[in-house]
Amino acid sequence: MSSTDIDQPVLVAGAGPTGMTAALALHARGIPTAILEADSEDRDRAGSRAIYVHGSTLKTLERNYPGLGKDLVDEGLVWPTRRTVWRGKDVFERTYDNPGGSGEFPHFTSLPQVTTEKYMHEALDDLGIDIHWDAGVESVESTPDGVHVETADGREWETPYLIGADGGGSAVRKEIGSEFEGDQSENSFIIVDVETLDGNTIEEEPIPFERLFHYDAPEAGGRNVMLVPFSGGWRLDIQCLGDDDPEEIASDEQMREFVREIMGEEYVDNIQWTSTYKFLQVIADSFVDEHRRVLLAGEAAHLLAPFGARGMNSCVADADEAASAVAVAARARQDAVARNEVELYAARRERAAEYNVDAAGQALDYLQGDTPVTVLRKEVAASLADHFESAGEYLDDAPYGPHDAPPIAATGNY
Ligand SMILES: Cc1cc2nc3c(=O)[nH]c(=O)nc-3n(C[C@H](O)[C@H](O)[C@H](O)COP(=O)(O)OP(=O)(O)OC[C@H]3O[C@@H](n4cnc5c(N)ncnc54)[C@H](O)[C@@H]3O)c2cc1C
Known part of the structure; x- marks a missing residue:
């Protein structure tokens, strides 16, 4: 039998677009959650970064927090x-x-990433989902029953599942022994x-x-x-x-x-x-830990050149699918079912990352x-x-x- 206690929050490392989406998507699936973030609350996130938000991303965000996709459309331009x-x-x-086409959502909208993140923060606030600031993940120890996490503020946490959404330099990725493989633009x-x-x-x-x-x-x-x-x-x-x-x-x-x-x-x-x-084109060699309790998502799992705007868009898809896998796994009656859900997540998103890196690579090869x-x-x-x-x-x-x-x-x- 699975020993997961779903009253215990599922922790998400990182309050970037991936981590915030993951937390919204967990909440939408009835799973309690909280975010551990390394930065301080008054941080300044510089630069426009992901300005191109695909229609499918808008729909995913809308599904997880009704109104969020529409807010981004109202703020953005086509x-x-x-x-x-x-x-x-x-x-x-x-x-x-x-x-923009004639569907409910345009094919894309264009707005600075900091605005997208502002709306995600507002959604988290509205739902009462905590972000623990100054709480960078330092160590991760997983067992077949859950995950023990230590953060930079000296606190220790127990969680049934951990979603590592702590960006390209991910401590979670390093802690589970997964490594980036790939190369860099010339x-x-x-x-x-x-x-x-x-x-x-x-x-x-x-x-x-x-x-x-x-x-x-x-x-x-x-x-x-x-x-x-x-x-x-x-x-x-x-x-x-x-x-x-x-x-x-x-x-x-x-x-x-x-x-x-x-x-x-x-x-x-x-x-x-x-x-x-110089853009990295890299994918983690595993998106999950050996016990299938830690899932990497977003830039913790892959980095790609921005041509084709697959970066943040694929991060949001990872986050949504990681939340789905965790929601099923956390309620599973059999451990084997729980493990299978997490493995299916890894298989699907590793395949997506390979495809996206390849597509961004074609653009890069063409440009260079x-x-x-x-x-x-x-x-x-x-x-x-x-x-x-x-x-x-x-x-x-x-x-x-x-x-x-x-x-x-x-x-x-x-
Ligand atoms: C110049 C540029 C242009 C881009 N243009 C586009 C575009 O047009 N379209 C597109 O889709 N994408 C684009 N991207 C990509 C997009 O910005 C990223 O894919 C996106 O920010 C990744 O989100 P993330 O949440 O995975 O990581 P991040 O945004 O890096 O967030 C990670 C979070 O984790 C926190 N953190 C770090 N370490 C720890 C730790 N140990 N414990 C807890 N928290 C931690 C960080 O402080 C941060 O808050 C662009 C990127 C760049 C650089």
Whole structure:
């Protein structure tokens, strides 16, 4: 028989989007829960980070806390136009009359991650779910019956299940002996957030309300540039060239120059945040511990390049599925059923992570690709774009990799 006591809260390590979603999803399934968070309550989470929230993520959040998905839609924006430029010349542009589609939720919405997290915090507050701040997980000891956790504030905790949602540097992952495997992007990328002018809405801005990708942009010294609107600002991504010194490129002076050239002089003083990345493409070698009592979710389990926006979106899917597995496992009459649920979680989300890393990797290979075949394919598409829309559309689409969701079966039966 299973010995789980479901009156004891299931603990979640980390109050990022994964941990907060996991806690909401556990509560929605009738499982008491609390979050252990390393940071202090007055922390400042910098940068826009995950600005692109897929429709499926909105639906997942809405299902777990009615109103949350709709709040994000109200706060976010849906850009109507995709445009691609090749070395200063337009090669593709498409404007949609109804860019969000006609479903209950739009295909996506665009807002800063800090706003998404604010709404998640409000939902947790409303439900009375505790976040224990300054309580970073330091040690995790699992047994067939549950998990013993020690936190940085000197407290000790017993929990039937632990969801490790403590981000890329996850202490929970290290404690269960799971390791990241994979590699890192060759090029560096600079990500800059630029505030709208004078509190403008995006529609009031002097630059067009569109998602722009510019290959080899002359105003960025021949680097690839992406400019994406989100509520309250613009996200500028600049792809460093192979011999660039990323620190030099990301210096204040150089960034002001890029923003002046790409967006206009009036935006130069509106730079809010600049960051330099080499993206990791890694997956934990196991998403669960040996006793099937600890589940890794979100960036504790996988890191991927942001092209295609699979990062936070796949974190939310992990969190939702981890909560489902724990809810079933915690009520199971047989230990074998409980273990099986947790293993099924691992199998499904490991498969999803592999698919997502592969998809983000295709986008990364395309962007960094300097093999003769890749270069030639882009050049040919650019030269044909005036005559064949499909050539321009290829250039517009390819930087984001495949669009499909991971092909995961709904049951583990075949
Ligand atoms: C530049 C950039 C752009 C991005 N763009 C997108 C995008 O457009 N779309 C998208 O979907 N995703 C995007 N992402 C990815 C997205 O930001 C992350 O996937 C997301 O934040 C991961 O959420 P998480 O909760 O797993 O981890 P985190 O957000 O890292 O949260 C982990 C939490 O755990 C806490 N913690 C750490 N250690 C401990 C411990 N020992 N014990 C307890 N708590 C701990 C941390 O303080 C933090 O609160 C982007 C990321 C970056 C960097």
